[in-house]
Amino acid sequence: MANAYISIEAIARRFPAPDGNRTTIFEDLWFAMDRGEFVCVIGHSGCGKTTVLNILAGLDEPTEGAVIIDGKAIEGPSLDRAVIFQSHGLLPWRTVLGNVAYAVASKWRDWSKAQVEEHAKKSIALVGLAGAEHKKPAELSGGMKQRVGIARALSIEPKIMLMDEPFSALDALTRGTLQDEVRRICRDTGQTVFMITHDVDEAIYLADKIVLMTNGPDARIAEIVANPLPAGRARNEVHKHPAYYPLRSHIIDFLVSRSKAFTEELAVPGKVWNRRAPPVVSPGADVAPPAAVTA
Ligand SMILES: Nc1ncnc2c1ncn2[C@@H]1O[C@H](COP(=O)(O)OP(=O)(O)OP(=O)(O)O)[C@@H](O)[C@H]1O
Numbered sequence: 001m002a003n004a005y006i007s008i009e010a011i012a013r014r015f016p017a018p019d020g021n022r023t024t025i026f027e028d029l030w031f032a033m034d035r036g037e038f039v040c041v042i043g044h045s046g047c048g049k050t051t052v053l054n055i056l057a058g059l060d061e062p063t064e065g066a067v068i069i070d071g072k073a074i075e076g077p078s079l080d081r082a083v084i085f086q087s088h089g090l091l092p093w094r095t096v097l098g099n100v101a102y103a104v105a106s107k108w109r110d111w112s113k114a115q116v117e118e119h120a121k122k123s124i125a126l127v128g129l130a131g132a133e134h135k136k137p138a139e140l141s142g143g144m145k146q147r148v149g150i151a152r153a154l155s156i157e158p159k160i161m162l163m164d165e166p167f168s169a170l171d172a173l174t175r176g177t178l179q180d181e182v183r184r185i186c187r188d189t190g191q192t193v194f195m196i197t198h199d200v201d202e203a204i205y206l207a208d209k210i211v212l213m214t215n216g217p218d219a220r221i222a223e224i225v226a227n228p229l230p231a232g233r234a235r236n237e238v239h240k241h242p243a244y245y246p247l248r249s250h251i252i253d254f255l256v257s258r259s260k261a262f263t264e265e266l267a268v269p270g271k272v273w274n275r276r277a278p279p280v281v282s283p284g285a286d287v288a289p290p291a292a293v294t295a
Helices: 049-057 096-107 113-126 142-155 172-189 200-206 244-267
Strands: 006-016 022-033 038-042 064-069 081-084 160-164 192-196 209-213 221-226
Touching (some): 006 049, 022 221, 038 049, 038 200, 038 244, 049 081, 049 192, 081 142, 200 244, 209 244, 221 244
Parallel strands (some): 081 160
Antiparallel strands (some): 006 022, 209 221
16 A cells, blocks of 8 residues: 555454454455545444554554554554543543643653643643633543543644544534534644544544444455545535435445445355455535535
């Protein structure tokens, strides 16, 4: 996958099975991402999404294959890659500022306390938490805690953001606001993002590409959906775009029936499946958008 910023090359992950053999979660998985691309991964529970994310984060190692980032194979975690999980994982005894400053100080070890705090405050302001710097996590709502987690991730100025269902524990209103903020920040800062979600509308709103994974074990990338919606899409315009419903139906149909049927399709004798180049589709791309929602 020449010239890709992130190149997942033939990775496999196998775990010991109770019968003494090994279960293959996935194998020979290939995927490439460009710099600045926002990718969402969708697939049923257990297909291996978090395992792929952990490998990208350097928190887990593939049993086979490699992940190359900017020309170098991953060897463990790096401050170039920030991870945001569903649960924020804040240090409860530290304030908002203390939590973010801790990350800043671990990246820029020679900075003075004043420099660290000034930088941390900028990230806190970016996620709309200016004024809450001295609160402890217990004094914050779930949405505010998740904002602190995002501020902490952004504060180290990562090249890549890895997000595992970052908004799934939030109420719909807070989730929408945070999606808007993450989208704005990622576009402004040119972040490369790999995000796992179970929320089809979230993927449609945020992603440039949506990776559809089949059910595990031996999950594979069934399709890569190139989002046909304009890059400058606005939340309240997305559902008015003529490509929205074809796109949404395609993904839901995959989740409801095709992800399972896929295994049977692949079992058909003579069926050839190129794991290295899964089909790229763009449902609804052929429908002309009305002038009002064109980017
Ligand atoms: N350390 C481990 N040992 C054994 N099996 C594991 C281990 N980690 C993950 N698995 C198995 O690998 C499979 C994929 O897990 P993973 O968490 O990556 O799935 P997922 O697609 O992210 O699921 P979900 O959507 O529920 O978070 C699951 O069957 C899980 O039980």
